[in-house]
């Protein structure tokens with residue numbers, strides 16, 4: 001979800017903590033706004049605070065402390081969700097702070113009935129406990145220390161608001177998760193998501209309109225809720241439709257690969273002939289080494305072997321993995337295709353976004369996904385095509401792509417660099 005994050009040098013219960021760039025950008029503004037809020041509280045006669053204690057840089061300093069305290073509280077709120085999820089056996093990927101708060105990313109939602117509600121309620125419970133703690137401290141801290149008292153009062157207030165706001169029944173807020181989880185006790189999960197998704201959209205619109213006249217922060221929040229709930233509903237539909245389908249059922253087993261030693265000049269002709277944009281690169285054992293496509297060919301010497309220019313960071317997935325996992329992996333890696341490998345790293349097929357979308361459409365029409373073998377039945381034998389090396393690339397094939405002729409080719413010092 002967050003690509004521009006910094007990892008903080010501390011882990012909480014084994015969970016890494018990240019700070020998104022948006023948080024750092026908004027921090028000075030937050031400090032300034034909080035300082036204004038604190039000054040407004042000081043002016044309130046019922047608190048009987050001495051305004052002379054809040055001169056000069058004091059409000060800004062207190063604003064900074066209050067904002068840091070707020071975001072520490074947010075981290076504890078997320079930790080509440082995370083520890084509960086871990087108790088259900090779910091792995092927590094990380095906690096990220098961004099300008100609208102905090103996000104705990106789980107590998108998956110706990111599958112136990114009602115578990116999502118328990119995980120969701122844990123966050124607001126932490127926030128209310130913190131509110132009680134800080135407000136309890138205002139009874140202990142004497143008013144003769146107005147700065148400390150003010151911070152305690154403010155943190156108690158924002159933690160209470162944090163807990164209340166998150167209980168709004170609008171997905172993806174905690175209240176929306178509780179609602180969805182409770183609805184899912186009585187109906188299919190996908191329907192529960194659809195209903196709570198519609199409620200969330202109504203609340204988001206209401207929040208946006210209210211924010212228009214009161215607080216621009218709420219407008220941002222409304223946009224966030226609306227977007228997040230749209231993708232959450234879509235994801236829920238997709239996971240329902242892909243249930244029970246494996247990568248092996250959808251992948252293309254008829255994949256053209258290229259050998260690592262193929263010269264770039266030959267590959268360019270190959271791309272034209274095969275009408276593919278890119279190819280998996282394999283060694284002579286059929287093991288996947290990377291991919292190569294038009295992008296990598298730019299500026300490359302025609303004599304250079306493909307392995308010198310290929311991309312070796314290739315997202316892969318196993319044949320037995322769930323199609324839904326492949327879908328998630330594609331969104332995470334922002335890659336429209338995954339290479340399917342067996343346990344030994346040999347490539348056995350290719351799965352594209354289009355393959356998954358086709359399966360989704362077929363299921364949406366109420367059909368079974370053809371080719372998905374019933375449990376216990378043998379899978380179609382693998383047939384991966386390998387391009388035979390044109391007589392070990394010497395002499396060069398008669399293809400002279402893009403006007404390149406061998407006579408004019410400059411010598412490539414890298415050509416004999418090292419065999420693969």
Ligand SMILES: [Zn+2]
Pocket residue numbers: 077078081120123124166174
């Ligand atoms: Zn929460």
